[in-house]
Amino acid sequence: MNEEQKALILSSSSHFLPPQGVKLSYGTAGFRADASLLSSAVYRVGILAALRSLKTQAVIGLMITASHNKISDNGVKIADPNGGMLSQHWEPFADALANAPSPQDLIQLINDFVKKEDIQFNGGRPAEVILGRDTRPSGGALLKAATEGIASILGAVATDMGILTTPQLHWMVRARNKGMKASEKDYFEQLSSSFRCLMDLIPSEKSNRKGSNDKLVVDGANGVGGVKLEVLQKQLNGVSIEIRNFGEDGGVLNEGVGADFVQKEKVVPNGFGSEDVGIRCASLDGDADRLVYFSVAPESNSKIELIDGDKILSLFALFIREQLSILSEEEDVKNSRHAHLGVVQTAYANGASTNYLKQLGLEVNFTPTGVKYLHEKAAEFDIGIYFEANGHGTILFSEDLKGWLEAKTKELSSKSKGSEIEKASLRLLAVSELINQAVGDALSGLLLVEVILQHMGWSIHGWNELYHDLPSRQLKVKVADRTAVITANSETVVASPPGLQEAIYAETAKHPQGRCFVRPSGTEDVVRVYAEASTQEAADNLANSLAKLVDQFLGCSKS
Ligand code: NG1
Numbered sequence: 001m002n003e004e005q006k007a008l009i010l011s012s013s014s015h016f017l018p019p020q021g022v023k024l025s026y027g028t029a030g031f032r033a034d035a036s037l038l039s040s041a042v043y044r045v046g047i048l049a050a051l052r053s054l055k056t057q058a059v060i061g062l063m064i065t066a067s068h069n070k071i072s073d074n075g076v077k078i079a080d081p082n083g084g085m086l087s088q089h090w091e092p093f094a095d096a097l098a099n100a101p102s103p104q105d106l107i108q109l110i111n112d113f114v115k116k117e118d119i120q121f122n123g124g125r126p127a128e129v130i131l132g133r134d135t136r137p138s139g140g141a142l143l144k145a146a147t148e149g150i151a152s153i154l155g156a157v158a159t160d161m162g163i164l165t166t167p168q169l170h171w172m173v174r175a176r177n178k179g180m181k182a183s184e185k186d187y188f189e190q191l192s193s194s195f196r197c198l199m200d201l202i203p204s205e206k207s208n209r210k211g212s213n214d215k216l217v218v219d220g221a222n223g224v225g226g227v228k229l230e231v232l233q234k235q236l237n238g239v240s241i242e243i244r245n246f247g248e249d250g251g252v253l254n255e256g257v258g259a260d261f262v263q264k265e266k267v268v269p270n271g272f273g274s275e276d277v278g279i280r281c282a283s284l285d286g287d288a289d290r291l292v293y294f295s296v297a298p299e300s301n302s303k304i305e306l307i308d309g310d311k312i313l314s315l316f317a318l319f320i321r322e323q324l325s326i327l328s329e330e331e332d333v334k335n336s337r338h339a340h341l342g343v344v345q346t347a348y349a350n351g352a353s354t355n356y357l358k359q360l361g362l363e364v365n366f367t368p369t370g371v372k373y374l375h376e377k378a379a380e381f382d383i384g385i386y387f388e389a390n391g392h393g394t395i396l397f398s399e400d401l402k403g404w405l406e407a408k409t410k411e412l413s414s415k416s417k418g419s420e421i422e423k424a425s426l427r428l429l430a431v432s433e434l435i436n437q438a439v440g441d442a443l444s445g446l447l448l449v450e451v452i453l454q455h456m457g458w459s460i461h462g463w464n465e466l467y468h469d470l471p472s473r474q475l476k477v478k479v480a481d482r483t484a485v486i487t488a489n490s491e492t493v494v495a496s497p498p499g500l501q502e503a504i505y506a507e508t509a510k511h512p513q514g515r516c517f518v519r520p521s522g523t524e525d526v527v528r529v530y531a532e533a534s535t536q537e538a539a540d541n542l543a544n545s546l547a548k549l550v551d552q553f554l555g556c557s558k559s
């Protein structure tokens with residue numbers, strides 16, 4: 001770094017001093033905190049994004065969002081050149097950067113890192129960062145802080161893409177770096193045209209069936225997702241979607257609404273009620289990267305039947321498997337190709353879903369919580385489907401398989417046009433276009449669910465009957481230091497503090513079909529507890545006993 005560069009960072013960073021006594025950590029989804037604490041961290045992430053762009057010589061994304069957190073929170077995360085999460089190898093630098101106490105410390109840190117990573121400031125393409133934000137009121141000011149951070153790297157270019165869903169920004173980064181059309185209009189066009197293609201491929205005896213193609217009602221979490229879905233819907237022929245909780249009628253972001261609320265509380269979001277019994281409903285989270293479906297339970301004020309990420313995964317897996325099995329019937333053995341299909345879950349996946357997937361003969365893999373881990377694992381397959389129970393997930397297609405499918409459809413369009421094999425390969429190709437290849441995307445996931453339900457001729461109830469969830473309970477426990485909990489085996493066991501896991505085993509044994517674990521949250525200052533068992537009462541008891549154990553072992557509870 002030359003002196004001019006150092007001086008620029010020194011002067012601009014003095015406008016963004018970090019709050020005293022606050023330690024931030026680049027967790028499961030970047031930095032998240034009360035928005036009033038974040039301007040320094042966001043400014044510094046702007047610097048990091050520009051350096052990452054210089055290092056990778058590619059466009060980097062910077063998203064300002066706190067997803068499903070309350071409206072007064074905000075957050076920031078980076079999208080890497082392939083549209084995925086920031087390389088884990090840079091996370092310690094992000095932590096150090098955000099927590100550097102003074103501008104001088106900051107310069108020192110950047111200087112050392114630039115040397116270590118051999119980042120060149122001259123000679124290559126200048127840094128380029130595209131930025132997006134969700135609808136939070138603090139987003140505008142934080143976006144300015146990020147832009148100033150980017151501008152403190154000489155020659156760096158920042159482009160504000162406006163209010164977006166998180167997956168839209170990730171999609172744009174990926175598209176830009178692949179040299180493809182990458183505007184918001186292009187995003188909508190790609191989703192709508194691949195959706196229409198899949199609709200055209202629905203077997204005719206199914207497309208007229210009643211029950212599967214009636215109205216869908218979507219809860220937009222009072223965030224960005226509802227607004228974008230409204231735009232997208234205009235480009236879909238003949239699909240009827242009613243959107244509620246746009247955030248424009250006094251509703252507050254994520255307050256009593258949204259996918260996180262619906263999945264955790266298992267009750268209807270605001271704006272839904274007994275008049276919706278029997279209707280297919282879906283809920284997005286605040287930045288539209290999570291999706292769950294639900295139906296309002298009959299004769300109950302607010303209870304729902306939840307269709308979570310695990311069941312969305314199961315639906316996707318069934319459909320993909322069906323298409324692959326049609327393709328494998330290709331007579332010409334020379335031309336056939338075995339595609340390796342894998343699914344990825346976390347410990348939060350309901351045990352009944354894992355059993356169901358295994359019974360289908362699928363390979364089920366587990367990773368720790370956080371899409372960066374699931375995504376990485378799913379990318380090992382020709383087709384990798386990953387979902388967190390909370391509704392964040394997608395389907396990844398390897399470049400190799402995509403290339404093979406493209407060649408196959410070309411060949412089949414002349415050799416056996418209209419054949420089942422041609423249709424199956426066209427469907428798979430369309431899915432790879434529709435479903436976001438960068439991150440989980442509620443909008444593209446929702447369109448794929450809608451197509452598959454029609455393809456199968458299923459109502460929401462038919463889908464829900466694939467298997468029955470084991471009753472479960474999630475709790476949060478406030479402790480003095482959540483980092484004292486260290487886990488192993490994809491977070492299924494506690495390695496430290498000593499003795500805690502033994503106590504957990506002893507509690508689990510008391511509950512039929514009991515399964516439970518505890519882990520520190522990566523996005524909130526809490527330890528999370530998860531339990532499932534054969535009855536709701538047993539799951540609740542098990543979760544409560546675990547919460548007590550956590551409290552005992554970690555002491556000094558704050559509340
Ligand atoms: P943490 O706070 O680390 O549990 C939560 C979700 C993750 C993931 C991230 C990012 C649960 C239990 N955890 O992480 O799955 O979605 O937020 O948004 O839902």
Ligand code: ZN
Pocket residue numbers: 067068166285286287288289290
């Ligand atoms: Zn989200």
